[in-house]
Amino acid sequence: MSGYWGPAAGPGLLAALSCLWAAGQAQLIGVLDDCQCDIESIDDFNTYKIFPKIQKLQERDYFRYYKVNLKRPCPFWADDGHCSIKDCHVEPCPESKVPIGIKAGSANKYSKAANNTKELEDCEQANKLGAVNSTLSNQSKEAFIDWARYDDSQDHFCELDDERSPDAQYVDLLLNPERYTGYKGPSAWRVWNSIYEENCFKPRSVYRPLNPLAPSRGEDDGEGFYTWLEGLCLEKRVFYKLISGLHASINLHLCAKYLLEETWGKPSWGPNVKEFVRRFDSIETKGEGLRRLKNLYFLYLIELRALSKVAPYFERSIVDLYTGNVNEDAESKALLLDIFRDTKSFTMHFDEKSMFAGDKKGAKSLKEEFRLHFKNISRIMDCVGCDKCRLWGKLQTQGLGTALKILFSEREIQNLPENSPSKGFQLTRQEIVALVNAFGRLSTSIKELQNFKVLLQHTRKKKLFSVVLFF
Numbered sequence: 001m002s003g004y005w006g007p008a009a010g011p012g013l014l015a016a017l018s019c020l021w022a023a024g025q026a027q028l029i030g031v032l033d034d035c036q037c038d039i040e041s042i043d044d045f046n047t048y049k050i051f052p053k054i055q056k057l058q059e060r061d062y063f064r065y066y067k068v069n070l071k072r073p074c075p076f077w078a079d080d081g082h083c084s085i086k087d088c089h090v091e092p093c094p095e096s097k098v099p100i101g102i103k104a105g106s107a108n109k110y111s112k113a114a115n116n117t118k119e120l121e122d123c124e125q126a127n128k129l130g131a132v133n134s135t136l137s138n139q140s141k142e143a144f145i146d147w148a149r150y151d152d153s154q155d156h157f158c159e160l161d162d163e164r165s166p167d168a169q170y171v172d173l174l175l176n177p178e179r180y181t182g183y184k185g186p187s188a189w190r191v192w193n194s195i196y197e198e199n200c201f202k203p204r205s206v207y208r209p210l211n212p213l214a215p216s217r218g219e220d221d222g223e224g225f226y227t228w229l230e231g232l233c234l235e236k237r238v239f240y241k242l243i244s245g246l247h248a249s250i251n252l253h254l255c256a257k258y259l260l261e262e263t264w265g266k267p268s269w270g271p272n273v274k275e276f277v278r279r280f281d282s283i284e285t286k287g288e289g290l291r292r293l294k295n296l297y298f299l300y301l302i303e304l305r306a307l308s309k310v311a312p313y314f315e316r317s318i319v320d321l322y323t324g325n326v327n328e329d330a331e332s333k334a335l336l337l338d339i340f341r342d343t344k345s346f347t348m349h350f351d352e353k354s355m356f357a358g359d360k361k362g363a364k365s366l367k368e369e370f371r372l373h374f375k376n377i378s379r380i381m382d383c384v385g386c387d388k389c390r391l392w393g394k395l396q397t398q399g400l401g402t403a404l405k406i407l408f409s410e411r412e413i414q415n416l417p418e419n420s421p422s423k424g425f426q427l428t429r430q431e432i433v434a435l436v437n438a439f440g441r442l443s444t445s446i447k448e449l450q451n452f453k454v455l456l457q458h459t460r461k462k463k464l465f466s467v468v469l470f471f
Contacts, residue, residue, distance in 0.1 A: 037348035046447065065098055067171075083183050087180075088182070178257070179257030192247065203228075233366075248296040249441060253441065367408065412424035
C-alpha cells in the first residue's frame with residue numbers, strides 16, 4: 001500500500017486535495033450551531049492545554065487497563081461471525097500484569113479504603129436486600145426503596161458490562177490502539193445503519209446523506225434530511241450531532257493510523273491522506289464531510305463540559321484512583337485535577353441547561369427517551385464483528401454515556417459528601433476509564449485534523465512545485 005503522497009495520489013486526487021484544503025480553510029471555521037463557541041478557540045485550547053496532558057494521563061496504569069466483555073452476543077440479529085483479519089484481534093492482558101489495586105477492587109470502588117471495606121459492605125447489603133419477599137419488614141422496604149432510588153438516580157446511558165462475568169477480561173489500551181483494521185462492508189454498514197436509522201429519532205421516509213443502504217434519491221444530496229433535522233427540537237438535534245461526531249472521530253482515527261505498507265511482517269502505520277479525502281472531502285462527500293467534522297467539535301464540547309462539571313466528584317479526599325502504587329496514584333490524581341482546572345478555564349462551554357427545559361412532565365419523558373435511545377446504541381456495539389473495533393466502540397460510547405450521565409446529574413454532584421460515597425451519584429472505575437479515554441480520543445481527533453491540514457497544504461505545494469519544474 002502506498003504512502004500518504006505516494007504513487008496512488010494521481011492528478012485527480014491532488015486537485016481534490018487542493019480543493020479540500022482551500023475549502024477547509026474557508027469553511028471549517030467560525031461558530032458552531034446550537035452553541036456559542038468557535039472552532040479556532042477549540043483548536044488552540046486543545047492543542048496547547050488539553051492534548052499533552054490527556055495523553056500523559058491515558059498512559060497511567062489506572063486509565064490504561066479497561067475491563068470489557070468482547071464475547072457478549074449481538075442482541076438484535078444473528079452474529080455475522082467475527083472478523084478473521086489479524087488486525088481485528090485484541091490481545092487480553094494477563095491477570096499478572098494488572099496492578100493489584102485495580103483487580104482487587106469492585107466496579108464501584110475507587111480508593112484504598114473502599115477496597116478494604118468491600119467485604120463488610122457486601123455482607124451488610126446482602127442482609128438488607130438479599131431476602132426480598134412478600135413479608136418484607138418496614139426497615140427492609142425502606143432500604144430496598146432507597147437502593148432502587150439510588151439505582152434510578154444513576155441515569156445510566158449505557159449498557160455496562162458485568163465485570164464479574166468470566167468472559168470479561170482486562171485489556172491494555174496502549175497495546176491495543178485504535179487504528180484501521182480492514183473491517184468494512186455490509187457488516188459494518190449494518191451497525192451504523194441500525195444506529196442512525198433506528199435510534200436517532202428519524203422517520204424511515206427521511207434518508208441520510210451518503211447512506212450506502214438507502215435507495216437512490218436523484219438530485220437530493222441530503223438537503224431534505226437537513227431540512228428535517230433543523231425542524232427537530234434542540235435535544236434531538238443534539239442527539240444526532242453526538243452520534244455523527246462520534247462517527248467522524250472514529251473515521252479520523254482510522255485515517256490517521258492506516259496500514260500504509262507491510263514489509264517482512266512489519267507493518268507501517270501512519271496518516272493516509274487519500275482515505276481522509278474519501279471520507280471528508282467536500283466534493284467527494286457532497287458537503288457532508290464538513291458537517292461531520294463540525295459535529296466532531298460539538299461532541300468535543302459536550303465531553304469537555306462534562307469533565308468541568310464532574311470535577312467536584314474527584315476533588316474529594318476519598319477519591320484516590322487506587323492502583324496500589326501510592327506515588328503513581330497521587331501523580332495520576334494531580335494530573336487529572338490539573339486537567340479539570342483547564343476545563344473550568346474554558347470560557348465557551350455548551351450550556352446543557354438549555355436542554356430538557358420545557359414543562360416538567362414533557363421534559364422528563366423526552367430525557368428518558370433520549371437516555372434509552374443512547375443505551376440502545378451501546379448495546380449495538382456488541383454487534384460489531386471486529387474485536388478491536390468493538391473494544392473502542394464500546395469504550396467511546398460508554399465514555400459519551402458517562403458524560404451525559406454527568407451533565408444531567410448536576411444537583412447530585414453539588415451535594416456530594418466530602419468523606420463518604422454518595423447515594424445520589426457515583427461513577428464506577430469502568431465509567432471513569434471510559435470517560436477519560438473517550439475524551440482522549442476526541443482530543444486526538446482534533447489534533448490529527450490539524451495534522452491532515454498540514455499534509456494537505458504540503459501536498460498542494462508539492463504539486464505546484466512539480467508543475468513549475470515541468471514547465
